[in-house]
Amino acid sequence: MRLPAWMHSLRFRLALMYTLLALALVTVVGVLMTVQLLRDLEGQFQARLDERADRLAEAQNNPAEGIGKTQTVPSGSYAMLVDASGNVQYATAGLQDFMGAQFPFPHLGRVPVNEMPVRVATRPLKRGGFVWVGLSEDTLLQARQSAMRLLLLALIVAPLLTLILAWLAGRRALRGLGQAAVLAGRINPSSSVAALPLPRRQDEVYELLSAINLLLSRIEAQQAREKQLLGQIVHELGAPLTVLRASLARAGSLHTDPDVRRAALVADELTFTTQDLMQLARGQLELTLAYHYIPARQLRERLDRLVPGTVFSGDWNAFVLCDPDRLTQALRNLLANARRAAGEKGCVELKLVGTPTRTIFSVQDDGPGLPPELGERIFDPFVSGAGSSGLGLSVSRQIARMHGGDLVGGNHQGGGAQFVLTLPGSDIDDDAEIGLLAEHHPHLSDIA
The missing domain is CATH 3.30.565.10 (Histidine kinase-like ATPase, C-terminal domain)
Structure with missing residues (x-):
């Protein structure tokens, strides 16, 4: 499959290189930031769960302070009280099925409640037994999904914007180089070696055009030397050939020897060759x-x-x-x-x-x-x-x-x-x- 011409341009290659660099940078930074964000969310979630478990256990250990009622359990939290015998004495809404269940209670660590994952923490009580507290991971999962969507969006949008902006910026930055290429393509070393105009800003394009102008001046000097040498050679050959042709013409009029005629044709061949050389030395514009x-x-x-x-x-x-x-x-x-x-x-x-x-x-x-x-x-x-x-x-x-x-x-x-x-x-x-x-x-x- 033949690629379009613009894909071979320097501007596209530079834009593509910047895009790949941007993709690598966004990937590394985005992954690191996402991992750190998820760690922070995880730590905050676990701290909130521990705080609720500690508050509920404190309320049960100090009933005289009037703490420990069901109203103290925040929304999205679940709680159970297990006595010293291992029986569930109290359960919040959604956990009534566990009333009267016998310890060891099987739902520790992370359990599903109403088809939603719930993380569990327990705290022992002074009178025996323990407090079971669960916190729904719904918000944590949503935060994880949002972070991953943002990371994926950044990996798609950032390189695309970089490619577009780099293409536009490259067109502006390389405009002088493109104009120089057009002007250099119009140069005909056989007829003209005029210097290319230099930009005002002395950047890499300026250096390139200066080098091209220096090369053109050398070409012009070399051409002048070659034409001068060629003209001298033709001039030196012209006089002997003129005498030779005249002599052969006289000999041909006096004799019918085929060798004389052949020599006359060779002399004519050399004469035309010197004419070609002279025309090459003078150049088309001088004729x-x-x-x-x-x-x-x-x-x-x-x-x-x-x-x-x-x-x-x-x-x-x-x-x-x-x-x-x-x-x-x-x-x-x-x-x-x-x-x-x-x-x-x-x-x-x-x-x-x-x-x-x-x-x-x-x-x-x-x-x-x-x-x-x-x-x-x-x-x-x-x-x-x-x-x-x-x-x-x-x-x-x-x-x-x-x-x-x-x-x-x-x-x-x-x-x-x-x-x-x-x-x-x-x-x-x-x-x-x-x-x-x-x-x-x-x-x-x-x-x-």
Whole structure:
């Protein structure tokens, strides 16, 4: 059985802990107080019984003082006089059946009278015989029952009230912690590490937020160092790669050696990898897009040169509103990953579907598919399931989202991986819509 989410909260656990402590405290204190109360009641009852027995015996031992009449027996008490021969000479109401009974009298200690328990005390007389006095335990039993009911009520009500009050107090006390958790959950270390606001009261929540802010400052400093180092590496690689590509291009124009062509493709691969690294170093917020309204076939021609052997399907006569360089980079990364997964003889297909609201690029291969254990982590930087650098998918998703779209991936039914890159639609009919488009895309530089 799955417990509700609120039962896993810190507030509920604290309230439950306080409730258990209150239950233990009320149990111990309540039991001790009840035991002491019952002892006191028992002592008072026994003292009253002894007092009545002593008064009645004194009245019988001193008849000259006029004490010893039946009227002196209080309500709820019973009395009998037993002579020296052991015969019952007198009995109060309710005990007449014992008149004339012979001693030893059997009813000593605690006896039932009229179906009620009666406690007995005896006192010897000077002339012989003794006085038998009984006191009903009805009031004592009622007091015991009342004490037990109060104890049971305290064991039920006190923990329940403690749980409710602790829950309400915990909600107030942990409000700052909950707000801090919400703010911390909104932090995106890849784009922003702004410090969390600190509460005025310097309590445990204040200390926690201070520690989080210190951690964020360290993350920001570490990210700055990493981006600086990454930028320097890319810069150092850029110049040699540019020279290498130019040399291979000249060699390819003079010779038809397949090794030269293969080397040129490797150089292109390294160039795109450095572009991915540069984009990672700069970060999404520092990048801008130069929008163009271009025919999709221009993208197809560029992609066909970059990733030979790709099968293109769909409507490539449509127009696409995008940054051609960035979109080519994103689609090229997807096609390169698909080619690596499918192998040289495998099939890699890029399908384009355009609607007034969306432009959809679907890349599909017949390779082994994505590792199921990676899930969404496949889009994290440096996470790869096909032996690549692990940057391509991360950069491609970033480019898609910069365009206002998205990139998702998974395995299709026929086997192999499938990635779907979606961009907002670009249905332009007249100059008014072009102006509206430019208003929403301030970096729009050319509409062909």
